[in-house]
Amino acid sequence: MTREPLAGTGRPLLERAQDAGEARADVTFDDVLFLVNGVSGANFVQEAQRDRVLAMALDGIKAHE
Structure with missing residues (x-):
């Protein structure tokens, strides 16, 4: 399995979580x-x-206030 399908889905998900303040x-x-x-x-x-x-x-990925 190549990394690209995973990155194509996972990277935007992480970015959305970061934009929402949910991920560091x-x-x-x-x-x-x-x-x-x-x-x-x-x-x-x-x-x-x-x-x-x-x-x-x-917990290490979550954004902390």
């Missing part, structure tokens, strides 16, 4: 791809652990 302005789409790759490639012991790590990752 300093996050790039490539940053999100690395983050997703890291979380999805990990071998979690429990589903709850996966959910906690994903929540931490998403």
